[in-house]
Amino acid sequence: MNSKTVGVIGAGAWGTGFAQALARGGHKVELWALESEVVDSINNEHENKKFLPGFKLSENITASSDIEKVATKKDFLILASPSLYLASTVKKLVTIPNIADGDTFIGVLTKGFVPTKKGAKLCLETIENVLPGIYKGNTVYISGPSHAEEVAMGKLTGLIAASENPKNTIIFRELMRVPGIVAYSSLDVVGVQVCAAVKNVIAIVYGICDAISQDSDTFGDNSESLLLAAGLNEIQQLGFAMGATHAETFTSIAGVGDLDVTCKSKYGRNRRFGQDIINKNILSKFKNLDDLIARVNEVGYLPEGAIACKYVYEISERLGLKLVICDGLYKILNCEIEPEDFLRDLLRLKKRVKK
Incomplete structure (x- = not known):
């Protein structure tokens, strides 16, 4: 050209x-x-x-x-x-x-x-x-x-x-x-867009898990891969419910490729935000998710997944979907549950992570 x-x-x-x-x-x-x-x-x-x-x-x-x-x-x-x-x-x-x-x-x-x-x-x-x-x-x-x-x-x-x-x-x-x-x-315009939006949500949870796993006898690399795979399933579930047309979208670079780099890269703002939730207690300055979105500039960078999380929750409610990871992050950002408790319940664990 x-x-x-x-x-x-x-x-x-x-x-x-x-x-x-x-x-x-x-x-x-x-x-x-x-x-x-x-x-x-x-x-x-x-x-x-x-x-x-x-x-x-x-x-x-x-x-x-x-x-x-x-x-x-x-x-x-x-x-x-x-x-x-x-x-x-x-x-x-x-x-x-x-x-x-x-x-x-x-x-x-x-x-x-x-x-x-x-x-x-x-x-x-x-x-x-x-x-x-x-x-x-x-x-x-x-x-x-x-x-x-x-x-x-x-x-x-x-x-x-x-x-x-x-x-x-x-x-x-x-x-x-x-x-x-x-x-x-x-x-597959719907599938590609859903992948792009929801991978940021999963990446925040991945960052939470990554931060907790640094001082944990429960969570590690295997746990993070489990979370990534489960997250991809939720992205695909929402994508098809919204009108995605091609299964291969979710196994392509638009799906698993973008999810992988967003979760694992040092450049990932959403992963960083998840880490900051644990390491810096960054949610303590916000009343709930709406307050976080209204004052998101105070974070110092833009975690798109925090904004997308609200809308994923609303859409999944409307469509009658059960997206455990996305719903869990919504409750974390809304200050309803603790991140560590969510991860333990998600994986059906009884043993608490080390403090």
Whole structure:
């Protein structure tokens, strides 16, 4: 594919890392950032010191705090806003001529569920209800085991482009044909999105288990693998209940691949949050899960799984599902049960973990 112009809406770690990968492949990328210091850092020092420090960014990357400028006259637009703000961000784009006319291809990096008055929705459903009708069934969801730091370094990473429109999955796959990225296509838009959202929930529980296992005669590596496998089963159960179409989605990089790296990588914010629940008693400053979500900036980083957990709980209740791990984390974050008690009950143990 020849060099393309790309706007990335959201200059967090993942948006910046993805922009760096595209720029490495010769594409011209403009990032939108809400924070003026991020814009200045990228434009003047070629580094996102706030969200992706330590990585020299390509000369092909510029930044702006003008969202309309970033989205205007672009071949591709990539949405990388946090799930809480995705819908409100997209509403700012709909009148831009190349968006209003459907001339720009739109992809989504955001992982999680989007809160609406009618309950939690998946990302593509949410933005397609806001965008001009021409985008219905034509937006693309991008996911896979892809920590921003390694993507920025150019380390080999696999990504999946999922859409109801098979032609658009190929178009995005070609866009991502850059050094360090191996891209695949999928038509299972629901399954891929559910995997991307719920793996963050499982990763928090994995982090809790990992922290407890450091001083435990009960939990260890075997326990964590047991938890990962059980978590994947819950992701698959919810995925099919919501309309996933392909079983192989959950055994692909979108499913087990992304879950594995999110649970185990040193870069994982959700795993870190789970560890901080045990090691730093980070939940003590919050009254319940709603308070945590309202004040999530006080955590110092964004654990998307904590937000997704609320919506997984609501969806599973609505669909009549019993998701033991996800439900347990909801009660932990809602300050209803203790993490150690939950893990012991989950594995039907009688012996307490060492203090």
